[in-house]
Amino acid sequence: MDSFVDTNVAIAYSFSLDPLNFKSNRVFKKYNTIYWSNTVENEYKKVFKNKLKLLKEYFKDLKSFLMNDDYTDISFKSLVSFINKKNYSDKDKKKIKSSLSVFWNKYLDNELPSKNDVLNAIDCCLFDLSSNIYKKREEWLFQIKLTFKRIKRYNSIYNDLLGKPNVHESDVIIVLDAHDYNLELEEKIDFITFDKDFYNAASQISEFSFNKILGKEDFVFSS
Structure with missing residues (x-):
């Protein structure tokens, strides 16, 4: 079929x-x-192209925010709230939020992760968005x-x-x-x-x- x-x-x-x-x-x-x-x-x-750029920018900005701030309230809700600190369109906010749910389940195995846990998860996510995603695209195009x-x-x-x-x-x-x-x-x-x-x-x-x-x-x- x-x-x-x-x-x-x-x-x-x-x-x-x-x-x-x-x-x-x-x-x-x-x-x-x-x-x-x-x-x-x-x-x-x-x-x-647009979705990849959007997700990379969000996670890079989130990483910089967490590294340069005394922010300690690490939760899924807090990561979502960071979206509202940026000047995203409603459509882009929706895309990021849906991806963020997958990010939380895929890269974090702790319901109450530390800041380092989240930073490491972001690094893994950014690696996938810079490398593995192109492998998936090639699989599809093939x-x-x-x-x-x-x-x-x-x-x-x-x-x-x-x-x-x-x-x-x-x-x-x-x-x-x-x-x-x-x-x-x-x-x-x-x-x-x-x-x-x-x-x-x-x-x-x-x-x-x-x-x-x-x-x-x-x-x-x-x-």
Whole structure:
């Protein structure tokens, strides 16, 4: 079985700090071939660059703050509160907070860590963001296959999806790329997105002939 994935699946696989990383790993292992289009590839490159820069800056700033301050209240809540000391957009704050939860569980095994524990954890995290993340990206890029460029517009689907709440035009373009490619195949593929609103909207379109449209709830953790 093959699949076509949305950008958020590829980003989740590349970033171990992404809360959906383990689900994207299941996608990576489940399918023989994973496809994306030029639209997804270009969006992935942009999001990867911006998210990596954002997380590096936050953890570097947090490390400097902890090293140069007599701050002793080391807790998850205090690390979250540090986000509000910086001039982040609401969207970036949300990204950092979701990654911070994974950071706390992944790099700290103590509910009441010392400052040194947190500083060491930040160093490990920054190493992963400077080295290991590129290995994950290469793993992803090695397996992914690029579909041919779409020519047909599929105006009825386009207009229908754009009329749904919280559905972005870029998401519509991506699923139409997948739809166009899927129509040429004898064995139909799965379309996967981790965006709940977009999954709900796409699932209502009867013109799609994917094997299945899957969301993040379809890739629950399994040992």
